[in-house]
Each structure stands twice: as C-alpha cells, then as structure tokens.
Amino acid sequence: MTRVSESRTANVTGPAAGHPSVSMALGALFVSASAVLIHLSGASPGTASFYRCLLALPALVPLALLERRREGAVAARRRAVTLAAGALFAGDMLLWTAAIAEVGAGLSTVLVNVQVVMVPLLALLVDREPPPRRFFVSLPFLLLGVVLASGVAEGGAGGSRPLLGTVHAVLAAVCYSGFLFLLRREGRRGQAVQSYLWVTVAAAVTSLAAGALWQGVDLAPGWAAVGWLALVAIFGQVLGWLLVAVAAPRLASHVGAILLLLTPVGALVLGWAVLGEHPSPLQLAGCAVILASGTLVTTRSAPDS
Numbered sequence: 001m002t003r004v005s006e007s008r009t010a011n012v013t014g015p016a017a018g019h020p021s022v023s024m025a026l027g028a029l030f031v032s033a034s035a036v037l038i039h040l041s042g043a044s045p046g047t048a049s050f051y052r053c054l055l056a057l058p059a060l061v062p063l064a065l066l067e068r069r070r071e072g073a074v075a076a077r078r079r080a081v082t083l084a085a086g087a088l089f090a091g092d093m094l095l096w097t098a099a100i101a102e103v104g105a106g107l108s109t110v111l112v113n114v115q116v117v118m119v120p121l122l123a124l125l126v127d128r129e130p131p132p133r134r135f136f137v138s139l140p141f142l143l144l145g146v147v148l149a150s151g152v153a154e155g156g157a158g159g160s161r162p163l164l165g166t167v168h169a170v171l172a173a174v175c176y177s178g179f180l181f182l183l184r185r186e187g188r189r190g191q192a193v194q195s196y197l198w199v200t201v202a203a204a205v206t207s208l209a210a211g212a213l214w215q216g217v218d219l220a221p222g223w224a225a226v227g228w229l230a231l232v233a234i235f236g237q238v239l240g241w242l243l244v245a246v247a248a249p250r251l252a253s254h255v256g257a258i259l260l261l262l263t264p265v266g267a268l269v270l271g272w273a274v275l276g277e278h279p280s281p282l283q284l285a286g287c288a289v290i291l292a293s294g295t296l297v298t299t300r301s302a303p304d305s
Contacts, residue, residue, distance in 0.1 A: 020250035021298060024259040027243030032266025034236035036274050038097075041228035045097035046211015047218045049090055051229040053204035056237035057197075063242075064197040074194045078186060082195045085182035086202025088175045093203070094210055095172035102165025109150040109264050111169035116142055116257045118177035119184075123253035127185070131254040134297055141293040142261065148286025149264055149279075180248070184256060187249035196245035200237060258294045265290055 038048045074082070096112050117139065123129040179199075186195045211217040221229075248256045265287045268279050279287075 020247040021255065021259065023243045023247040024251060024256055025262055027240050027247060028260050028262040029266045030235045030240030030243065031260075032240075032263045033270055034232050034240070035267045036270045037228050037232045037235070039275065041221070041225045041232070043221050043225050043229060044211070044215050044218060045094050046207060046215055047221055047225075048097065048229060048232070049093040049207035050204055050211060050217055051221070051226065052093075052232040052237055053090075053200050053207060055226075055230050055233035056200055057204070059234070059238045060193070060197045060200060060242070064194045067191060067193040071191050071194075074191050074198065078189065078195070079198055081182055081186055082198035083202040085179050085186070086199040086204075087206045088179040088182070089199060090203040090206035090210060091175035092172050092179060094207065094214065095168045095175060098215070099165045099169035099172060102161040102168060110146055111166065112173045112176055113146050113261060113264060114143075114173050115177040115180060116146075116254075116261060118173065119180050119257040120254040122177065122181040126181075127253075129253055131252070135254045135258075138293045138297045141289055142258065145286045145289030145293060146261065146264065148282050149268055149290060150286070151280065151283055180257070180260070181253075183245055184248040184253065187245055192246045192249060193242070196242055199245070200241075255298045258297055261290050261294060 034052070038052075041048060043051070092112070099111075120129075120131045120135065124131070183196070183199060186192075208217055244256075244260070251259075268283060268287060272279055
C-alpha cells in the first residue's frame with residue numbers, strides 16, 4: 001500500500017476502526033435482511049427505495065453532526081462524488097428489484113454480484129491497486145458459490161421477461177459496483193459518515209424521481225408497509241451500509257467485495273427462517289463455497305489495521 005493510501009486510511013474513525021473485516025461482515029449481514037423485509041412490506045421498487053433512505057435520515061443526521069464536530073465538514077467538491085454514488089445506489093436498488101420479477105431471483109443475484117470482479121477491477125484501473133494472486137485463484141470458486149447459492153443450477157433462472165431482466169440486472173451490477181467503488185474511495189479521505197449521509201440523501205431523491213417515472217412511488221403505502229420499511233432503514237441503511245461505508249476504506253478493494261458476498265448468503269438463511277423458503281442442498285453447498293473461499297482470501301490478504 002502506498003503512503004498516500006495509508007494516510008487516507010488513517011483518517012477513518014468509528015466502529016470499524018479496530019476490526020474493519022468484522023465490521024464489514026456484520027454490515028453485509030445486516031444488509032441481507034433488506035430483501036426479506038422489503039418482500040414483507042409489499043412495496044414497489046420506487047416506494048421501497050425511497051422510504052428506506054428517507055427513514056434512515058433521522059438516525060444518520062445526528063451521527064454525521066457528531067463527526068462534523070470532530071473532523072469538520074465535507075468539502076463541497078467532494079459532495080458531487082457522494083451525490084453520484086447515491087444516484088448509483090438508487091439505480092442499483094430500482095433495477096435489481098425490477099430484474100427479480102423479470103429474470104428470476106436466482107439469475108439476478110448472480111449478475112448483480114459480479115461486483116466481486118468489477119470493484120477490484122475499478123480499483124486497479126483508477127487507483128492502481130492490484131489484487132493479490134490468491135484473489136484470482138479463488139475467484140472461480142467464489143463465482144461458482146454465487147451461482148449455486150442463487151439456485152440457477154436447479155432452474156432458478158426464469159421470470160416473465162428474461163432478456164429485459166438480464167439487461168436490468170447487468171445495469172444494476174454496474175450501478176452497484178460504481179456505488180461501492182465511490183463509497184470506499186470517498187471514505188478513504190475521511191468523514192465517512194458525512195459522506196454516507198450525502199449518499200443516502202441523493203439515493204432518496206433519485207429513487208423518488210426515477211421511481212415516479214418507472215413503476216410509481218406510493219407516498220402513503222400504509223402503516224404496515226411503512227413499519228417494514230422502517231426496519232429496512234434500521235438494518236439495511238443505518239446498521240448495514242453505514243458499517244460498510246466506515247469499514248470499506250480500511251480494507252483492500254477485493255476483500256470488501258468478497259465480504260459483501262455474505263449478503264446473498266444471509267438473505268438465503270433469512271428467507272428460510274422468516275419466509276419458509278427452504279434452500280436446496282446445492283444452495284447450501286454454494287454458501288459453504290462462498291464462506292470457505294472468502295475466508296481463505298480475506299484472512300490471508302488483509303490485516304485489520
């Protein structure tokens with residue numbers, strides 16, 4: 001790691017300062033609850049995306065103000081980058097939710113998780129941060145694990161409009177990868193909580209605008225739906241993505257990308273526990289492959305300090 005990147009990383013403070021790998025893993029698992037909770041809400045993609053960001057703001061604003069007192073405000077020129085990250089995050093949420101119905105949950109999960117390749121590639125091309133050789137060795141196993149866990153190998157690919165759904169899922173993967181790359185890159189410059197707050201604000205505005213034009217946004221979805229979406233905001237936006245935002249700058253790009261594969265694993269487990277969706281032996285095997293391959297790479301390639 002260069003001296004420049006070390007100095008940026010050293011400015012990051014917060015719950016992930018001591019053990020970023022653990023914080024990143026916990027964040028990914030908290031985020032995994034979002035899919036189940038959104039399913040229970042019955043809300044449209046635009047409604048769910050808007051409310052999950054809006055309802056997170058009351059918790060994020062005080063945390064950002066505390067950070068601002070310690071570290072100062074985020075420079076205006078950096079806000080444009082965080083706003084772009086928020087727009088990409090909203091694009092990911094909207095496109096991926098639509099792709100689930102169009103191409104099936106399994107294939108959409110596989111396609112969106114090519115971030116495990118795209119994020120390290122962006123870090124290599126933009127920041128000249130090469131992943132270690134063992135990452136490339138483990139990559140086929142990680143992708144195999146995602147395919148197995150998604151159920152595609154057992155006919156999990158389906159949906160009403162497979163071609164359009166594939167396009168939407170690929171675009172969601174591009175948005176997701178860009179969001180993760182920018183979130184990590186800005187966090188390395190310090191003030192990670194404030195940056196994430198701006199990301200969330202931008203995601204809320206973009207979700208409202210884009211969702212209103214595409215499948216609509218229900219501003220009064222009912223108290224039951226709002227209750228479920230409030231839980232999405234707490235677990236996904238506040239506990240989950242905030243931990244990711246603070247931990248990611250202290251980890252190598254490939255380590256963060258691998259740890260985020262815990263999200264589909266956690267979603268599979270929660271789907272079984274909450275919704276009664278029983279994973280097949282192949283899906284469980286895929287989870288095991290992801291966990292084993294990810295553990296091998298992350299424990300050997302990135303220290304927690």
